[in-house]
Amino acid sequence: MNEGNSQVITGWGRTSPSRTRLIGVQSEDELRRALARADDRGVIGRGLGRSYGDAAQNSGGTTIVLSSSDIYVDVATGVVDAAGGASIDSLLQQTIPEGWFVPVTPGTRFVTVGGAIAADVHGKNHHRDGSIGHHLVDLTMMVASGEVVVVDRERDSELFWATIGGMGLTGIILRARLRMIPIETSSVSVRTERHSHLEDLMASMESNDESYRYAVAWVDGSVGGSRLGRGIVTYGEHATIDMLPSLRRSAPLDYRSPRVVNVPEFMSRVRPLRRSTAVAFSELWFRKAPKQRVDELVSIPSYFHPLDGVGKWNRLYGPRGFIQHQCVVPLDAPHAVRAILERVVRDRPANVVNVLKRFGSGNAGPLSFPRPGWTLTVDIPVTDDLVHTLRDIDTIVGEWGGRHYLAKDATATSRSIRSGYERLAEWQAVRNRVDPHRVWQSDLGRRLDLCAG
Amino acid sequence: MGFTMQNATGSAQTIALFGGTSEIGLEIVRALITPTTERVVLACRNTTAGQASADALDGDMTVDVIEWDAADISVSADVVDAVAQNVHDIDIAIIAAAQLGDQQTYNADPAAAAQAIIVNTAGPIAVLTALSERMKHQGHGTIIVLSSVAGVRVRSDNRVYGASKAGLDGFARALANDLEGTGVVLTVVRPGFVTGRMTAGSSPAPFATDPKTVARMTVDAVARGRQVVWVPGVLRYVFAVLQLLPNVLWRRLKR
Known part of the structure; x- marks a missing residue:
């Protein structure tokens, strides 16, 4: 094991840099040694x-990157056994040709399995399939003592659920077994609707999203007044073979991870995205969407991971970086969504990515984010x-x-998150049991x- | 961008003021407070006055007052520990403890002259030493040191105070260099004549400024990652000239 490089790291938003000892770990023994050497600044795992x-940063302490990334796919049952450091990208490359898709994918496929579980990520199908925690068979993790434990809904279910959404603070995920969903093709059949204000957009999702596996809306953050919350909602289903044009039916599961073109480094040092550019982009984006279109066939990357085509797009926000604020408010509080959008629009930020979605049921994870409600995501430089x-x-x-x-x-504070996570004390009790010396x-x-x- | 302050907007959650009743120090604290500030600690000799300062701070945060006498150099490490007890990580610390004193009085009382050096230089250096070690350990932090143009070229009629600030300034600049790359940053503030309680009764020197301006320019300099900030900015050039002035002229210069 290397002794680790002391270096400054940030999250994807490129804000709040801090200095940490970054260590790549190859084996369980190395990991155990790193834990044993930790001082009072502790250890955290980091994926991609x-x-x-600042979830995967640890100023003054140790940050561990697991190098193992092997994946075993049981093509008969659709259960995968993946290393915590394996990426969803590599998982998809192995499973799609076999007719299996990840049960949940966030908006980027460049996340690790361990990180996805630690954040209990959700996707466009949350209203129907829940978050990634719903689909786990079991987790193999190393806890603070260096012991390796396997947890699931029976074996230490408390630790299992505290780890799902536990932000890496209960232990490090070495392996996870995950139940995949069957697909016939690598295409998605998409229905697109353009709505000229928020009420219509929300009404459409309320009445239609149950009929589709995937549903999400892009909301224009550049206009207010009567056009506030105008946007484009897309509904999707994995296409069946009979939906494909006959030429493509011979290789329905054809898939390759698209090449990524990076935004050059200097872009992060120049003037950030201008508001005028953002407004022009939003106008174009809105106009180019059809009023309504059905049965459009698109590829998995372009439907699920549109931003992954542009590598390091976070550089576009300039030297000070950006934040992405995502909250969920109860289903009976659509006014809150309106109020937040109004507040964002009032500041006229250079804002282009706003996403609205209805969540379905949450899971038993005390810190798992999704719960029934409207979730709104806004990017703000x-x-x-x-x-x-x-x-x-x-x-x-x-x-x-x-x-x-x-x-x-x-940007939240300890006060502002406490009202939302009413089961925090329950989670802390589990954490104190498995990590009494606060290693994580x-x-x-x-x-x-x-x-x- | 300096790498400090545990929040994406560059806001400090925790602020510690050493010299908790310092007018300039408190103005800097006010300028640093944002809606995400959770805790402020004022370390000062007179905790009654410190409590009054605490009560006068607006914001939705906890303000603690702890006793600290800059002259008691044996407790320097303890006071940093005590502050850290209250705030966990210290995001920003301001070193503002100082006494001006009167040169005539010092002339009559050599012990008082030495005592001024302890309060203005030795005490702050001890705290800075403990503080910088702690911040290096936590991997981030911002330190603001209140120096003075009086220490840039020491005048004969203000030689005790000037010498005390010259010592602190020199130490702080060297410490800033030592901290390079550790995640901890340090900004030295060199105000000119600042109208306020400390200078009440003396007639303002040229380029006088006020605590609010010092605070505003300090916070701006910290945000830009500057190692030194002069207030007002023109003093940087004035002193560039004054430092080149032959001593025969300097000693005749009246303020």
Whole structure:
């Protein structure tokens, strides 16, 4: 094992850099030694660095990257056994040709299996299939003592659920077994609708999303007033063979991970995305969508991971980086979504990516983010006024009984997350049992005081 | 961008002021407070006055007052520990403890002259030493050191105070270099004549400024990652000239 490089790292939002000893770990023994050597600043696991905020950073402490990434696919049952460090990208490359798809994918396939579980990621099918925790068979993890344990719904189910959405603070996930979903083709059949204001957009999702496996809306953050919340909703289903044009039926599961073109490094040092560019983009994006279109066949990457085509797109937001704020508010509080959008639009940020979706049932994870409700995600570049915008948004979230997504959070406070995560104390009790000496720590954990008590 | 402050918007969650009743120090604290600030600690000799300062701070955060006498150099490490007890990680610390004193009084009381050096230089250096070690360990942090132009070229009629700030300034600049790459950053603030309680009764020197301006320019310099900030900015050029002035002219210069 190398002794680790002391280096400054950030999350995907490129904010809050901090210095840590970054160690690549090859084996369980190496991992155990790294844990034994940890001082009071502790250890955190890091995957591909796609958490927006400081979840996978540990200033002054150790940050561990697991190098093993092997994946075993049982093509008969669709159960995969993947190393914590394996990426969803490599998982898809192995399983799609065999007719299996991940039960849940976030908006990027460049996340690790371990990271996806630690954040209990959700996708466009949450209203129907829940988050990744719903699909786990079991987890093999190393806890603070260095012991390797296998946990599932029977064996230490408390630790199992505390780890799902536990942001890496209960232990490090070495392997996970995950039940995949069967697909006939590598295409998605998409229905697109353009709606000229928020009420129509939400009404469409309320009445239609149950009929589709996938449903998500892009919301225009550049217009207010009567056009507030105008957007494009897309519904999707995995296409069946008979939906494909006859020429493609001979290789229905053809899939390759598309080539990624990176945004050059210098873009992160120049003037960030301009508001005028963002407004023009939003207008174009809205206009180019059809009023309504059905049965369009698109590829898996373009439907699920559109931003992955542009590598390191986080550089576009300039030297100060950006935050992605995601919250969920109860289904009976659509006004909260409107209020947050109004607040964002009022500041006129250079904002292009806003996503709205209805969540279905949550799971038993005490820190798992999704719960029935509307989830709204907004990207905002960091400016001097951002702190005030966020305070107002957090007030709205709190008033309506909502909560923040910890995997994206970079700005909440220990106060503002406590009203949303009412089962935090329960999670802390599990953590204190498996990690009494507080080996697992992160900047996020310290900032939000998650590990107290 | 300096790498500090555990929040994406560059806001500090925890702020510690050493010299908790310092007018300039408190203004800097005010300028740093945002809606995400959770805890402020004021370390000062007179905790009654410190509590009054605490009560006068606006914001939705906890303010603790702890006793610290800059002259008691034996407790320097303890006070940093005590502050850390209250805030976990210290995001920003401001070193503001100082006494101006009067040169005539010092002339009559050599022990008082030495005592001023302890309060203005030795005490702060001890705290800076403990603080920088702690921040290096936590991997991030911002330190603001209140120096003075009086230490840039020491005047004869203000030689005790000037010498004390010269010592602190020199130490702080060297410490900033030592901290390079550790995740901890340090900014030295060199105000000119600042109107306020400390200078009440003396007539303002040229380029006088006020605590609010010092605070605003300090916070801006910290955000830009500057190692030194002069307030007002023109003093940087004034002193560039004054430092080149032959001593025969310097000693005749009246302020």
